[in-house]
Amino acid sequence: MLASIAALLCSIVLILGIESSCDETAAAVVENGETVVSSVVASQMDTHGKYGGVVPELASREHLRAIVPVVREALERAGVSLSGLDAIAATSGPGLVGSLLVGLTYAKSLAFARGLPLIAVNHIEGHIHAVILESRRAGTPVELPALALVASGGHTHLFRVDENFAYSLLGKTRDDAAGEAYDKVAKLLGFPYPGGPIIDRLAPHGNPLAVRFTFAKMKGNALDFSFSGLKTAVLRWVEARDLTADIAGRRALARTTPHASLEEWLAVTPPETLDLLASFQHAVILELLTRAAASAEQIHARAMIISGGVSANAGLRAAARAAHLPYPVHFPSPGLATDNAAMIAAAAFPKLLRKEFAGFDRRRRQSQVGIKQWGWRFRLPNSESYDLRRPRGRGCRGWQTKPSAPLLSREPVSLPRTAAIIRPWISPRPRAPTCWYCFLSASEASATCCWRLERSTCRRCSACIRRRICKPCSIRR
Ligand code: KG4
Ligand code: ZN
Numbered sequence: 001m002l003a004s005i006a007a008l009l010c011s012i013v014l015i016l017g018i019e020s021s022c023d024e025t026a027a028a029v030v031e032n033g034e035t036v037v038s039s040v041v042a043s044q045m046d047t048h049g050k051y052g053g054v055v056p057e058l059a060s061r062e063h064l065r066a067i068v069p070v071v072r073e074a075l076e077r078a079g080v081s082l083s084g085l086d087a088i089a090a091t092s093g094p095g096l097v098g099s100l101l102v103g104l105t106y107a108k109s110l111a112f113a114r115g116l117p118l119i120a121v122n123h124i125e126g127h128i129h130a131v132i133l134e135s136r137r138a139g140t141p142v143e144l145p146a147l148a149l150v151a152s153g154g155h156t157h158l159f160r161v162d163e164n165f166a167y168s169l170l171g172k173t174r175d176d177a178a179g180e181a182y183d184k185v186a187k188l189l190g191f192p193y194p195g196g197p198i199i200d201r202l203a204p205h206g207n208p209l210a211v212r213f214t215f216a217k218m219k220g221n222a223l224d225f226s227f228s229g230l231k232t233a234v235l236r237w238v239e240a241r242d243l244t245a246d247i248a249g250r251r252a253l254a255r256t257t258p259h260a261s262l263e264e265w266l267a268v269t270p271p272e273t274l275d276l277l278a279s280f281q282h283a284v285i286l287e288l289l290t291r292a293a294a295s296a297e298q299i300h301a302r303a304m305i306i307s308g309g310v311s312a313n314a315g316l317r318a319a320a321r322a323a324h325l326p327y328p329v330h331f332p333s334p335g336l337a338t339d340n341a342a343m344i345a346a347a348a349f350p351k352l353l354r355k356e357f358a359g360f361d362r363r364r365r366q367s368q369v370g371i372k373q374w375g376w377r378f379r380l381p382n383s384e385s386y387d388l389r390r391p392r393g394r395g396c397r398g399w400q401t402k403p404s405a406p407l408l409s410r411e412p413v414s415l416p417r418t419a420a421i422i423r424p425w426i427s428p429r430p431r432a433p434t435c436w437y438c439f440l441s442a443s444e445a446s447a448t449c450c451w452r453l454e455r456s457t458c459r460r461c462s463a464c465i466r467r468r469i470c471k472p473c474s475i476r477r
């Protein structure tokens with residue numbers, strides 16, 4: 001095992017990453033988990049912009065349109081063909097179900113057709129690896145244990161990161177994510193989607209202390225975040241004034257000039273609104289940094305990682321620098337802060353070393369597929385012959401190739417009908433509950449209760465895995 005890992009480390013390992021969890025279709029080729037050979041991101045901003053947020057159904061359709069050209073472009077730019085890859089990694093969750101399905105199914109198909117290992121990557125872990133990738137490349141690896149703050153449009157989570165990339169959840173938002181708060185405030189004031197970048201550009205033109213927002217006091221876990229109170233305070237502020245004409249002016253600008261310049265936005269935003277934006281951004285930064293610093297202190301962190309779309313925020317970066325924290329604070333470069341596939345391929349590299357591969361069904365499975373260079377290889381049913389009888393075991397598990405359970409029959413049979421090919425990959429209902437987001441089984445779940453109920457939560461993404469609807473985040477399983 002050690003010899004095989006050493007052999008892998010000495011050679012060049014190319015992983016194709018695919019990301020489609022929300023409104024970006026992305027593909028990237030990353031070498032040895034630290035060099036981005038190519039990275040292509042197709043944004044759906046123009047599609048969703050007119051609705052002021054992501055429309056899940058439209059997102060899935062756009063992913064379907066973009067996935068093939070985006071992957072081709074990433075491979076072309078990297079100057080590598082599919083046969084030159086060592087593994088394919090794809091985001092398996094959390095995210096929009098329809099969107100995830102497109103990227104994951106495409107990755108599965110490629111891996112299946114090419115006999116490549118498939119690696120399922122958690123999107124939040126991907127964001128953490130965007131920073132780890134760059135710090136390794138720069139020769140200043142992140143020291144562990146580290147505190148990771150992932151703040152994006154869908155998540156605001158605090159994790160302790162230990163050796164071998166083991167994560168413990170320390171706190172998370174109880175309502176809106178930080179990026180979501182940016183997007184909702186922007187929409188309320190007539191700015192286009194996504195709201196984060198435009199508020200970030202306008203905030204320096206206002207007074208951050210003009211509007212006093214109260215800091216959310218959390219009962220229970222003091223490391224949890226809350227942004228809904230802040231969002232409501234902004235709504236009350238807007239309702240108390242007659243801003244209808246201003247908001248209509250900005251909506252008109254967003255409609256007529258999708259890529260308006262800062263000067264154009266400043267021309268339609270009065271000083272009072274600029275003050276509101278600056279104060280809102282100040283409150284978000286305070287909320288994020290205060291709880292992140294408290295968590296880092298609690299775990300005696302040797303470094304802090306701030307990642308996710310909101311980490312692109314210039315105000316947040318400046319505040320983190322100005323705080324003079326007693327450990328280094330690592331941010332991704334702006335291109336890797338928002339969703340991209342390089343972070344997915346980077347997060348897949350340690351999994352490749354650990355042979356932590358995904359199966360072709362819904363469930364996560366370890367070490368069932370061999371790696372090209374060493375060990376046994378994943379063998380696909382070929383068109384000439386294979387035994388259709390189900391080998392030992394229930395469900396699709398028995399159909400996976402293992403050296404001890406060959407699929408090839410002694411007497412060749414012709415390739416069966418499509419239905420027969422498909423059936424082996426459909427697994428029966430899993431007996432133990434499985435996390436819908438990251439496919440961890442109940443045995444791997446933590447026993448901590450979810451929303452003070454005696455329920456299991458997924459150790460990796462903390463989704464409630466025994467209930468149909470997760471109480472804290474009201475996500476349906
Ligand atoms: O990580 P990401 O691309 O997608 C998700 O995983 O959700 O993050 C997108 C979010 C959006 O809500 C967007 O408003 C926010 O990140 N965002 C920003 C900035 N750039 C993007 N928020 C604050 N300041 C920015 N500069
Ligand atoms: Zn993201």
